[in-house]
Amino acid sequence: MVDTTGTATPEAIAQNGEDGVRRRDFINIAAVSFAGVGAATVVLPLVSQMSPSADVLAESSVEVDVGSIEPGQTIKAIFRKQPLFVRRLTPEEMAEADAVDVGGLRDPQTLAERTKEGHADLLITMGVCTHLGCVPLGAADGENRGEFGGYFCPCHGSHYDTAARIRKGPAPTNLEVPDYAFTSDTVVTVG
Amino acid sequence: MSFPWARQYEPTNGLMKFFDEKLPLPRLMYNAIGAGYPVPRNLSYLWNFGVLAGFCLVLQIITGVVLAMHYAPNALVAFGTTEHIMRDVNWGWLMRYGHANGASFFFVVVYLHIFRGFFYSSYKAPREMIWLLGVVIFLLMMATAFMGYVLPWGQMSYWGAKVITGLFGAIPIVGEPIQVWLLGGFAPDNAALNRFFSLHFLLPFVIAGVVILHIWALHIPGSSNPTGVEIKTEADTIPFHPYYTAKDGFGLGVFLILLTIMVFFLPNYLGHPDNYIEANPLSTPAHIVPEWYFWPFYAILRAFTVDFFFIPAKLMGVLAMFAAILVWFFLPWLDKSPVRSGHYRPLFRVFFWILMADLAVLFYLGGAAAEEPFVMFSQLATAYYFLHFLVILPVVSLIEKPKPLPYSITEAVLGADTQAALGTDSPAAK
Numbered sequence: 001m002v003d004t005t006g007t008a009t010p011e012a013i014a015q016n017g018e019d020g021v022r023r024r025d026f027i028n029i030a031a032v033s034f035a036g037v038g039a040a041t042v043v044l045p046l047v048s049q050m051s052p053s054a055d056v057l058a059e060s061s062v063e064v065d066v067g068s069i070e071p072g073q074t075i076k077a078i079f080r081k082q083p084l085f086v087r088r089l090t091p092e093e094m095a096e097a098d099a100v101d102v103g104g105l106r107d108p109q110t111l112a113e114r115t116k117e118g119h120a121d122l123l124i125t126m127g128v129c130t131h132l133g134c135v136p137l138g139a140a141d142g143e144n145r146g147e148f149g150g151y152f153c154p155c156h157g158s159h160y161d162t163a164a165r166i167r168k169g170p171a172p173t174n175l176e177v178p179d180y181a182f183t184s185d186t187v188v189t190v191g
Numbered sequence: 192m193s194f195p196w197a198r199q200y201e202p203t204n205g206l207m208k209f210f211d212e213k214l215p216l217p218r219l220m221y222n223a224i225g226a227g228y229p230v231p232r233n234l235s236y237l238w239n240f241g242v243l244a245g246f247c248l249v250l251q252i253i254t255g256v257v258l259a260m261h262y263a264p265n266a267l268v269a270f271g272t273t274e275h276i277m278r279d280v281n282w283g284w285l286m287r288y289g290h291a292n293g294a295s296f297f298f299v300v301v302y303l304h305i306f307r308g309f310f311y312s313s314y315k316a317p318r319e320m321i322w323l324l325g326v327v328i329f330l331l332m333m334a335t336a337f338m339g340y341v342l343p344w345g346q347m348s349y350w351g352a353k354v355i356t357g358l359f360g361a362i363p364i365v366g367e368p369i370q371v372w373l374l375g376g377f378a379p380d381n382a383a384l385n386r387f388f389s390l391h392f393l394l395p396f397v398i399a400g401v402v403i404l405h406i407w408a409l410h411i412p413g414s415s416n417p418t419g420v421e422i423k424t425e426a427d428t429i430p431f432h433p434y435y436t437a438k439d440g441f442g443l444g445v446f447l448i449l450l451t452i453m454v455f456f457l458p459n460y461l462g463h464p465d466n467y468i469e470a471n472p473l474s475t476p477a478h479i480v481p482e483w484y485f486w487p488f489y490a491i492l493r494a495f496t497v498d499f500f501f502i503p504a505k506l507m508g509v510l511a512m513f514a515a516i517l518v519w520f521f522l523p524w525l526d527k528s529p530v531r532s533g534h535y536r537p538l539f540r541v542f543f544w545i546l547m548a549d550l551a552v553l554f555y556l557g558g559a560a561a562e563e564p565f566v567m568f569s570q571l572a573t574a575y576y577f578l579h580f581l582v583i584l585p586v587v588s589l590i591e592k593p594k595p596l597p598y599s600i601t602e603a604v605l606g607a608d609t610q611a612a613l614g615t616d617s618p619a620a621k
Contacts, residue, residue: 051375083472
């Protein structure tokens with residue numbers, strides 16, 4: 001067999017003509033290329049099957065009735081199988097959150113940026129610590145709310161303030177505010 | 192084995208002759224772990240742990256396959272079927288306790304096997320490939336153990352899965368999509384549990400495959416030994432069978448006594464009571480800790496509390512945790528000393544024991560709460576850990592003056608008694 005894959009040698013030129021390439025090389029390259037494309041195509045479903053399935057995604061939005069939440073009260077809902085904190089802030093808590101120098105925060109955000117216009121007292125966040133995903137305390141009565149009166153994560157000691165912003169501890173960012181919209185004055189659709 | 196004096200397999204009867212011609216499996220076993228494998232005559236009990244680790248793998252596969260016959264990897268029933276195994280299945284409690292404690296003992300013997308490698312520099316040429324494959328096995332074991340711990344679907348299972356997959360969320364930009372992809376959802380649920388079960392069943396067989404490569408690579412240069420001096424003559428060796436099958440058998444007996452004490456009398460000592468509470472996505476246990484065998488690495492993960500240049504603290508912790516094991520891959524090239532055994536390296540030996548103490552400190556801190564002064568101590572211990580591998584080890588190997596090595600393994604065993612070592616006929620004895 002003549003090597004037809006490398007540079008043209010004198011023998012190859014003698015046998016196959018000036019460029020040292022045989023017509024069969026085209027078939028070889030085409031066949032191997034198509035096999036490669038086929039293998040790569042099979043990888044796609046194999047990777048994609050790991051992503052959330054249709055039924056998991058179908059559960060990924062939730063309606064919450066926020067009308068009956070009293071100031072100072074927090075309710076826990078479930079959004080994407082994770083806790084969602086819906087908190088009606090008291091005027092003092094809002095004043096406390098607004099008094100903070102935003103520039104000095106690890107994840108600078110004002111309370112107004114974390115709530116919807118006209119509903120500045122309704123703070124909706126994920127109940128998932130941004131460090132490693134534990135559920136912070138502070139939603140239920142009598143739980144430790146940390147040094148800043150918001151939430152406190154017992155796993156690794158992250159303290160969140162009344163706007164659920166990270167103030168102390170290892171968490172890198174504020175508690176996440178999910179996408180949500182008011183579908184009426186008292187009903188919120190999250191997700 | 193490549194030594195010319197290795198005994199050759201002789202089939203003794205017609206059946207064995209038939210096999211030897213068609214499929215020489217008995218010959219393979221004879222040369223691998225039989226009389227056909229010459230082994231240094233001076234191996235101590237520290238050389239038992241490879242065989243013990245192999246035994247653990249077999250034990251885990253047998254008990255695991257039995258457990259899989261009774262367990263259902265569905266978030267609705269997983270916790271229930273685990274309790275079903277404990278209460279209703281005949282001998283189910285023995286299978287589960289054997290499997291759970293078997294995992295712990297697997298890690299005990301593997302850690303001792305690795306530390307033996309540290310002290311005797313088993314990673315040095317010509318045994319680098321054995322070492323690299325060993326680190327791969329250890330990484331696979333960690334992945335397998337983590338996924339196995341999720342399967343009972345208790346509180347620790349659930350929150351362990353959440354925290355560990357949360358580590359991937361620390362990777363910039365692609366981290367969160369990767370986390371969702373790994374879990375098949377936004378939090379651990381049925382999809383995650385099911386795939387963890389599938390992989391937990393698969394990976395032990397992958398480990399078995401790499402173990403075969405590990406042993407294959409071992410048989411090319413042959414076993415190392417406590418002096419670190421290579422085999423020179425037949426007098427330095429004895430056949431693996433019956434000498435080391437007997438010695439390993441004794442070690443296995445001691446190991447089984449300890450394992451059965453744990454299984455029968457302290458089956459939950461190494462577990463966490465919280466894992467007997469069914470997984471609850473809305474409530475985190477007050478004190479999340481991984482299984483004990485991850486504690487040193489968990490301490491390294493948590494040691495990073497402030498941002499480091501542009502790298503967020505969380506990502507730093509994740510990188511450091513993986514780096515703590517990946518640095519082992521580079522050991523054969525970090526340690527430049529021509530002498531292998533710690534017995535002949537006075538300075539290296541001191542730092543070896545300091546490293547062991549450092550790992551013990553990290554182990555303790557990994558199980559402790561994440562508060563001061565523990566966090567500060569983990570930072571110091573983490574710093575020393577990397578200092579040891581990246582600075583101390585290379586420097587020591589360059590400046591150290593090793594003690595004189597014995598001429599051969601035989602001389603190390605029998606002393607420089609030339610008459611005993613070389614026989615009465617040798618010119619040196621006369």
